[in-house]
Amino acid sequence: MQKQNPKWLELFITAFGAQGLIALAWWLGSLHASRIRAARGSYPILNITGGPGTGKSGLIGALWWLLGESDGKSISVTRTTKAGLAHTLFTPIDWPVVIDECWDGMSENDADRIDWDALKACYSGTTMARLTSADKTTQETRFQGALVIMGGPLTNEALCQRTVNVELTHNGHSEETRAAIASLSQLTWAELGEFKTAAKRHRAQVLNLMHRMEAKFVDCLLDDTGHNLMQRAATNHAQLRVMLDALGDLYAVPEAQLQQAHALVHQMAWSCCSPR
Numbered sequence: 001m002q003k004q005n006p007k008w009l010e011l012f013i014t015a016f017g018a019q020g021l022i023a024l025a026w027w028l029g030s031l032h033a034s035r036i037r038a039a040r041g042s043y044p045i046l047n048i049t050g051g052p053g054t055g056k057s058g059l060i061g062a063l064w065w066l067l068g069e070s071d072g073k074s075i076s077v078t079r080t081t082k083a084g085l086a087h088t089l090f091t092p093i094d095w096p097v098v099i100d101e102c103w104d105g106m107s108e109n110d111a112d113r114i115d116w117d118a119l120k121a122c123y124s125g126t127t128m129a130r131l132t133s134a135d136k137t138t139q140e141t142r143f144q145g146a147l148v149i150m151g152g153p154l155t156n157e158a159l160c161q162r163t164v165n166v167e168l169t170h171n172g173h174s175e176e177t178r179a180a181i182a183s184l185s186q187l188t189w190a191e192l193g194e195f196k197t198a199a200k201r202h203r204a205q206v207l208n209l210m211h212r213m214e215a216k217f218v219d220c221l222l223d224d225t226g227h228n229l230m231q232r233a234a235t236n237h238a239q240l241r242v243m244l245d246a247l248g249d250l251y252a253v254p255e256a257q258l259q260q261a262h263a264l265v266h267q268m269a270w271s272c273c274s275p276r
Contacts, residue, residue: 005252008066008184008192013257015180016059019166021253021261023048025243026164027063028250030096030146031199032206036239037125040210044236045123045159048150050168056150059168060098062184066195067096074098074150077114085114089122092145097122099149116156122147123162164236164268198250206246210239217241221269228273237269 012020026046029036033043050056060074075088077099089097099114121128127140154160184192199206217238222229241262248258 003252004194004198004250006191006194008187008195009251009253011180011184011187012062013254015062015177015184016055017172017177018257018261018264019168020059020062021247021257022164022240022244022265023059023063023166024066025247025261026146026166026240027066027096028199028206028247029239029243031094031196032203033146034094034125034144035203035207036210039207040214040235040239042124042162042232042235042239043146044239045119045163046146046148047154047163047165048148048168049153049165051170054168054170055173056168058181060100060148060150062181063096065184065187065192068189068193068196074100076100077151080114082115086128086141089128089143089145089147090141095145097145097147099147100151116154116159119147119149119156120158120162161230161232162236164240164265165271166268202246202250205249206243209246209249210242213242213245214238221266224266225270225273229269230272233269233272237265237272240265240268 012024016023023046026044029043036043048056048060064070075085075098080088085099118128122143122145125143127142149159149163153165154163214235215238218231218234221234221237222231225234244258244261244265247253
């Protein structure tokens with residue numbers, strides 16, 4: 001397969017580095033999430049964290065641009081209701097859903113707007129109860145998108161076990177990275193939108209790679225961590241590594257950057273290890 005080398009790719013890597021490449025790989029997988037869950041049983045929730053000014057909004061904005069969304073369709077915790085969140089969660093199929101502003105100045109009342117424990121179903125795609133606004137009845141509905149939670153670290157333990165955490169820092173920020181972000185925002189939708197088209201077109205290759213490589217990456221992670229890693233955490237990070245390889249199969253990602261991203265996922269998995 002001829003690898004593509006679009007103009008936006010170099011700018012994206014310059015702007016966001018290894019953390020951005022990992023988020024981009026997960027974003028690619030989000031366009032196949034329901035099928036991945038049907039075949040493999042789960043697809044991890046993505047938690048993007050970092051302090052003020054570390055680039056969380058810039059990264060998620062650039063990812064939305066690649067899907068042809070100028071402002072994205074993120075859900076603000078401070079401006080949503082449980083009914084509004086449910087509607088947004090259950091509408092998309094093979095499409096990301098972003099919950100924003102989590103723990104960034106969020107009050108207890110804001111936190112209560114979301115049933116955090118219920119979001120576990122977004123990991124496995126199992127059914128969730130949904131209260132309809134029309135007649136106040138409850139329906140069982142299946143989540144078919146892919147969930148991003150952006151803001152501070154998660155505090156719900158069950159949800160943490162179902163996430164992969166991309167933590168952004170100020171390290172590496174420079175005039176070059178800021179210029180790359182600015183240049184990304186000036187590209188046309190035609191230049192950016194080929195990502196969605198290419199991702200959908202190569203659905204079979206993505207799913208085949210997941211089928212062939214997930215177990216191998218799980219075994220590698222378990223062996224390297226001395227089997228101190230929970231099986232679920234190993235699966236989450238293995239799927240992330242598979243999607244990095246899928247991204248590398250689709251695009252001419254420089255090998256050094258791809259390997260750096262793989263190494264970072266390995267570190268992310270180590271952070272989930274339980275002490276002996």
